[in-house]
Amino acid sequence: MKRLTDFIERQSFGVCEAIGKRVGFSSGSVRLSFVYASFFTFGSPIVLYFALAFWMNARRALRQQRRTVWDL
Template sequence: MKRLQYFIESQAFGVCAMLGEKLGIASSSIRLSFIYISFFTLGSPIILYFIMAFWMNVSKHLRRERSTVWDL
């Protein structure tokens, strides 16, 4: 069950898992509250989710170190 959950999180940008690790809260409760908030606000938190996913992707690429300038 944990492998399936990890696979789904890694394919869905991992925003809830990252927030859970940073805040010390279970990612399942963050995911559930995100779903409830999305229903009550007619989906506007989805924009926030995509912005956070984009930022995580950019920061992952910025942290990657190259050995020389000529490596592409």
């Protein structure tokens, strides 16, 4: 079961894991809270999840593209 959740987390942008590391919670509890919040608010946290995933991928792409200001 752990391998399955690790695979899903890697394939789904790693947003819950990043939030969990930053806040100090386990990624499973953050993921579970996203699921519960999605049920109670009729899916609005899904929009937040995709916005965070876009932001994380954009930051990752910018860091890989140019490491310092002086790189050309």
